[in-house]
Amino acid sequence: MSVLEIKNLQVSVITEAGNKEILRGVDLTIKSGETHAIMGPNGSGKSTLAYSIAGHPKYLITGGSVTLDGNDVLEMSVDERAKAGLFLAMQYPVEVPGVSVSNFLRTAVTAIRGEAPKVRTWVGEVKEAMASLNIDTAFSERNVNEGFSGGEKKRHEILQMELLRPKIAILDETDSGLDVDALRIVSEGVNRVKANSDLGVMLITHYTRILRYIKPDFVHVFANGKIVEEGGPELADKLEEQGYAAYITA
Amino acid sequence: MSQLTTNYLTPTGREEAWRFTPLKKLSGIHDLEVSVADNISLFAKSDLPKGVSLTTPNTSDHPPAYAASDIVTNRVRKEAKKTTLITIADNTEIAEPIFLKRKCGPTAEVSRAVIQVGVNSRATVVIENNGAGKLGEEIEISLAAGSSLNFITLQEWDLNSVHLAQHHAIIGKDAQFNSYVVSIGGSTVRISPTVEYTGMGASAEMYGVYFATDEQHLEHRIHVNHSVPNTKSRVNYKGALAGKGAHTVWIGDVYINKGAEGTDTYELNRNLLLTDGARADSVPNLEIETGEIVGAGHASTTGRFDDEQLFYLQSRGIPADIARRLVIRGFFAEIISKLKSEEIEERLMNRIESELSRVGE
Ligand SMILES: Nc1ncnc2c1ncn2[C@@H]1O[C@H](COP(=O)(O)OP(=O)(O)OP(=O)(O)O)[C@@H](O)[C@H]1O
Ligand SMILES: [Mg+2]
Numbered sequence: 351m352s353v354l355e356i357k358n359l360q361v362s363v364i365t366e367a368g369n370k371e372i373l374r375g376v377d378l379t380i381k382s383g384e385t386h387a388i389m390g391p392n393g394s395g396k397s398t399l400a401y402s403i404a405g406h407p408k409y410l411i412t413g414g415s416v417t418l419d420g421n422d423v424l425e426m427s428v429d430e431r432a433k434a435g436l437f438l439a440m441q442y443p444v445e446v447p448g449v450s451v452s453n454f455l456r457t458a459v460t461a462i463r464g465e466a467p468k469v470r471t472w473v474g475e476v477k478e479a480m481a482s483l484n485i486d487t488a489f490s491e492r493n494v495n496e497g498f499s500g501g502e503k504k505r506h507e508i509l510q511m512e513l514l515r516p517k518i519a520i521l522d523e524t525d526s527g528l529d530v531d532a533l534r535i536v537s538e539g540v541n542r543v544k545a546n547s548d549l550g551v552m553l554i555t556h557y558t559r560i561l562r563y564i565k566p567d568f569v570h571v572f573a574n575g576k577i578v579e580e581g582g583p584e585l586a587d588k589l590e591e592q593g594y595a596a597y598i599t600a
Numbered sequence: 601m602s603q604l605t606t607n608y609l610t611p612t613g614r615e616e617a618w619r620f621t622p623l624k625k626l627s628g629i630h631d632l633e634v635s636v637a638d639n640i641s642l643f644a645k646s647d648l649p650k651g652v653s654l655t656t657p658n659t660s661d662h663p664p665a666y667a668a669s670d671i672v673t674n675r676v677r678k679e680a681k682k683t684t685l686i687t688i689a690d691n692t693e694i695a696e697p698i699f700l701k702r703k704c705g706p707t708a709e710v711s712r713a714v715i716q717v718g719v720n721s722r723a724t725v726v727i728e729n730n731g732a733g734k735l736g737e738e739i740e741i742s743l744a745a746g747s748s749l750n751f752i753t754l755q756e757w758d759l760n761s762v763h764l765a766q767h768h769a770i771i772g773k774d775a776q777f778n779s780y781v782v783s784i785g786g787s788t789v790r791i792s793p794t795v796e797y798t799g800m801g802a803s804a805e806m807y808g809v810y811f812a813t814d815e816q817h818l819e820h821r822i823h824v825n826h827s828v829p830n831t832k833s834r835v836n837y838k839g840a841l842a843g844k845g846a847h848t849v850w851i852g853d854v855y856i857n858k859g860a861e862g863t864d865t866y867e868l869n870r871n872l873l874l875t876d877g878a879r880a881d882s883v884p885n886l887e888i889e890t891g892e893i894v895g896a897g898h899a900s901t902t903g904r905f906d907d908e909q910l911f912y913l914q915s916r917g918i919p920a921d922i923a924r925r926l927v928i929r930g931f932f933a934e935i936i937s938k939l940k941s942e943e944i945e946e947r948l949m950n951r952i953e954s955e956l957s958r959v960g961e
Contacts, residue, residue, distance in 0.1 A: 404911075404915050405911075405914075405915070406911055407907065407911065427914070427920070428911060428914035428915055428920075429914045429915075429916075429917050429918055429919050429920065429923075431915075432914070432915055432916055432917035433917050437915075438915055440912070440915075443912070444906075444908045444909055444911070444912035445909075446909050446912065446913065446926075446927065446930060447930055447931070448927075448929065448930020448931055448932070448933040448934060449913075449926050449927065449929075449930040453926070454913070454916075454926070457913075457918055457922065457926065458913075458916035458917050458918055461916070461917040461918050461919065461922070462916070462917040493930070494912075510916060514916065514917065
C-alpha cells in the first residue's frame with residue numbers, strides 16, 4: 351500500500367525572462383489502487399504538476415511538499431524518484447537518437463529492479479508486453495521515440511510502465527492522439543497493471559472518452575494552478591457538458 | 601595548389617590553413633628551425649596474410665604521386681629517408697583486418713607510408729596510434745581499378761601526444777575508398793584526409809568521430825577533389841566536446857571541377873557540446889564549377905547536450921552518468937557501428953567514457 355501526498359505545492363517555471371508562477375498550492379493524495387482523473391483547461395498547469403513530481407529541472411519548487419510513503423520526493427534526484435516507484439507517461443515523449451528501444455528498456459529495468467533481468471525470461475517478458483499493446487516487435491531495434499507516430503509514442507510509454515511496475519503512475523494526456531482501437535488497447539494495458547499491482551493512477555485528460563475504460567474513483571478540476579473542485583465520476587460528465595467557464599474567474 | 605609562397609615556410613598562424621591550430625603545442629613538427637627524427641614507426645601487429653607485404657624501401661624509390669600543399673607533408677617527404685610500403689596484390693581479397701601499430705620515439709619525428717591496393721582487391725587496414733608520440737606523417741593511398749579499401753585510423757594517443765598527418769587517397773576507376781578517422785587521445789591532433797579521383801565510378805566514404813576534453817585540440821581537414829566524371833563522395837564527421845578549452849575544428853572542402861559531370865557529393869558535420877567552455881569550429885565549403893551534377897550538399901550543426909533526453913532517461917530510473925553515456929554512445933553509434941568490430945567499438949566507447957569522467961578534474 352503506497353501513498354503519494356502532495357501538499358500545498360507551489361511551483362514556478364524557470365524561463366529566460368525570469369520565473370513564472372504556475373502552481374499555486376496543489377493538494378492531492380493518491381493511494382494504491384485509486385484512480386484520480388485531473389481535468390482542466392489548457393495552460394492551467396497540469397503538466398507542470400506532473401513534471402514537478404517527476405523532477406524536471408526546468409521547474410522550481412517554491413513551497414509545499416510531495417511525499418511517497420512518507421519519503422520526501424522533492425529531495426530525490428529524477429532517477430531516485432523512478433526507483434522509489436513513480437512513473438510519468440509524458441504528454442510529449444522525448445526522442446533519443448542512437449539509443450535502441452531494447453537497450454533503453456533493459457537499462458531502465460536493470461536500474462529500477464536493481465539487477466539485470468535474466469536474459470531468457472526478459473526477452474519473453476518484453477515480447478508479451480509489446481504484443482498486448484499491439485506494438486510490432488520491430489520497434490525493439492528502433493531508436494527511442496525517433497520517428498514514432500504520436501499514438502506509437504503513447505503506447506510505448508505504457509509499455510515502459512508495464513515493465514517498470516511503478517507504485518504510482520502519472521499519465522499526462524496519454525489518451526491524446528490515440529485512435530479508437532489504440533485507446534482501448536492502452537486503457538486495457540493500464541487496467542492490467544492496476545489489476546496486477548494495485549497501481550495508483552493520476553490520469554490527466556481532456557476527454558471523458560478514456561474514463562469509460564479507466565474508471566476514475568475521483569475527478570479533480572484543475573484551473574489556474576490548483577485544484578478547484580473535486581467529485582466522483584459524475585463530475586467528468588458535468589464538465590463535458592458545461593466546460594470550465596465556471597472555474598475560470600480571472 | 602597555389603599558395604607556394606607560404607607552403608614551404610614555417611607557418612605563423614596567420615595562414616588560412618593554420619589559423620585554428622595551436623602552433624605552440626606542436627613540438628616543432630611544423631617548425632623548420634626545429635629538427636625532427638626520421639624513424640620507422642609503423643609495424644604490422646601480427647603476421648601478414650598472403651598477398652600483403654610490408655617493406656621499408658627508400659623514399660626516393662617511391663616518390664610522391666601527388667602535389668602536396670601542406671607544410672608538414674612536404675617536410676615529411678623531405679626528411680623521411682625510408683617509406684613504409686604496404687602492398688596488397690591484385691585480385692586479392694583479405695577478409696580479416698590488417699592491423700598496424702605505432703611505436704614512436706621520445707622526440708618529434710616524421711613517418712611516410714604508402715599503401716597500394718591492387719586491381720580488384722579488397723582489404724581493411726587499421727592503424728592504431730597510441731602511446732606517447734610527436735609525429736608528423738604522410739600516408740599516400742592508391743586504389744587500383746575495381747579495388748576497395750577500408751582505411752581506419754584510431755588516434756588513441758596518450759594525453760601529451762602530438763600528431764599531424766595527411767592521408768591522401770588516389771582512387772581509381774570503380775574503386776571504393778572508405779576512410780574512418782577516430783580521434784580521442786593526444787594533446788593536439790590535426791588530420792587531413794584528402795582524396796582525388798582518377799577514374800569514373802570511383803567513390804569515397806569518409807567518416808570521422810572525435811571526442812575532445814579539457815584543453816585538447818582535435819582538428820580534421822577534409823579535402824575532396826572531384827575532377828573526373830561520375831564520382832561520388834560522402835563525408836560524415838561527428839564530434840563531442842567536454843571541458844574547458846576543449847577545441848575541435850572541422851574543415852570540409854569539396855571541389856567539383858569543370859570536367860566532373862555526374863558528381864554526387866554530400867558532407868555533414870555534427871558537434872555536440874557537453875559542457876560550457878568548449879568550442880567547435882565547423883567550416884563546410886562546397887565549390888561547384890559544373891552544373892551537370894547528380895547532387896551536392898552539405899550540412900553542419902553544433903548543438904548542446906539535450907537535457908530533455910537526459911531527463912527522459914532518468915525518469916525511467918537510469919542514473920545521470922549512465923544516461924549521459926547512453927546518449928553519447930547513441931550520438932556516435934551511427935558512425936562507430938560502421939567499423940563492424942565490436943572489439944574496437946567497445947574499446948573506443950570505454951576510452952570516451954573514461955575521458956568523460958576525467959573532465960574538469
Ligand atoms: N518556458 C516557459 N515560459 C513561459 N511560460 C511557460 C513556460 N513553460 C510553461 N509555461 C506556461 O506554464 C503554463 C502551464 O503549462 P502546462 O504545460 O503545465 O499546462 P497544461 O495544463 O498541461 O496544459 P495542456 O492542457 O495544454 O497540456 C502555461 O501557461 C505555459 O505557457
Ligand atoms: Mg499538459
